[in-house]
């Protein structure tokens with residue numbers, strides 16, 4: 001999926017394990033406050049190859065879909081659609097390398113994946129959940145055209161979290177694809 005400006009999304013292959021691992025390693029301090037899995041890093045290349053193989057199997061079975069953001073051969077982040085919020089729903093999660101943050105790449109990727117989820121991913125609705133303290137994540141949800149649904153208590157799984165999260169929704173038939181400034 002082309003995002004413009006040479007950025008694109010694609011599902012990773014096992015051969016991408018090293019490149020994705022490099023992006024994670026370079027981003028780790030930026031991810032630790034918000035991404036619970038970051039505390040388990042570093043992961044060996046072999047384990048990441050296995051993880052990517054699991055992602056491919058999940059995707060084949062329609063369980064979860066993980067896409068890597070690339071610019072040329074360089075991996076810059078991951079966006080995942082997870083079937084963990086109930087029937088007909090997919091939850092969108094995202095991270096990006098800090099050197100590429102603040103340019104709108106995650107917003108464009110979130111829009112492309114929301115459109116995909118509501119059509120090919122066969123979702124009735126997509127949600128974004130983020131801690132109330134994660135204002136950058138909130139900004140992505142808002143500019144990707146999501147509507148704020150509710151605020152709720154949520155377990156603190158990462159050190160930046162406060163224990164309260166916001167839930168945003170894009171629902172088929174109601175979500176309008178926003179037009180962002182080109183990358």
Ligand SMILES: CC(C)(COP(=O)(O)OP(=O)(O)OC[C@H]1O[C@@H](n2cnc3c(N)ncnc32)[C@H](O)[C@@H]1OP(=O)(O)O)[C@@H](O)C(=O)NCCC(=O)NCCS
Nearest residue numbers: 034094095096101102103104105106107130135136137139
């Ligand atoms: C959340 C994240 C993916 C956003 O990626 P990004 O590529 O920078 O996102 P975008 O450039 O599309 O949008 C970032 C927006 O946040 C805004 N922003 C940046 N820092 C901000 C801050 N401290 N407070 C409020 N807004 C902020 C930017 O201005 C931009 O908004 P705009 O385009 O309307 O001006 C990235 O910050 C990240 O990887 N964070 C760590 C992992 C994480 O928190 N993931 C989400 C967990 S729910």
